[in-house]
């Protein structure tokens with residue numbers, strides 16, 4: 600369904616924590632990603648912007664080898680821990696993958712877990728606290744760092760919280776393990792909240808204090824969504840997903856000021872023209 604990949608103007612990262620290479624994914628006969636390349640620089644805030652059904656969740660699934668059984672996949676995803684040997688994500692066994700999704704690359708939003716709407720978040724944080732050997736005080740610090748009232752949120756059932764609080768609490772829970780990379784897929788309310796003031800900065804400072812894989816420069820953030828303005832406010836780099844490829848990637852300022860791909864130009868003009 601898609602044309603051959605275009606050569607996206609991509610600045611080569613110095614120290615990629617994730618490298619997606621020639622990733623193709625199809626569900627049934629429908630190809631969603633077509634030989635997609637994307638490198639994620641360690642410590643960056645990267646936003647992947649794409650229209651609805653452009654394959655953002657499929658890309659997020661790829662970063663943790665979380666495909667449904669119906670997916671046909673080729674290509675590779677490589678993870679490079681700070682100072683460690685590269686890991687081929689698609690070659691992990693079940694136990695390694697479970698640990699990888701907690702300690703190396705954690706995904707929130709999209710079709711990743713989330714909360715049971717009927718029980719309190721305090722109860723739903725417990726398995727993550729046990730798995731990471733951390734205490735509730737750290738959960739409270741992370742919840743406060745994303746701008747939430749920690750006690751109120753922990754005592755609430757997920758159905759009593761609005762979308763932003765639920766998504767942010769999910770992000771705080773994923774951060775308990777100090778993963779190297781936090782992937783935020785389709786969480787527009789959380790992204791809009793974090794884009795205000797320097798809330799993301801205070802959250803990033805709180806991550807990395809639990810002794811996990813978070814690098815010295817803080818966690819790497821990959822946020823995927825459709826809302827260019829909030830994502831651009833949050834991110835220092837933008838990648839534009841279209842027709843199964845990353846058609847453009849670069850610093851947020853460069854992509855907004857001087858978009859080279861026609862799709863990026865349309866996207867930027869659309870948001871400039873919106874109220």
Ligand SMILES: Nc1ncnc2c1ncn2[C@@H]1O[C@H](COP(=O)(O)OP(=O)(O)OP(=O)(O)O)[C@@H](O)[C@H]1O
Pocket residue numbers: 626627631649650651652653654655656657658667669785825
């Ligand atoms: N498990 C699946 N089985 C069949 N088709 C799927 C499956 N998951 C996704 N798709 C299809 O693949 C395409 C891309 O879906 P994906 O969820 O990756 O895109 P997206 O950019 O995250 O979309 P949105 O912004 O609307 O959430 C869509 O057409 C979707 O219907």
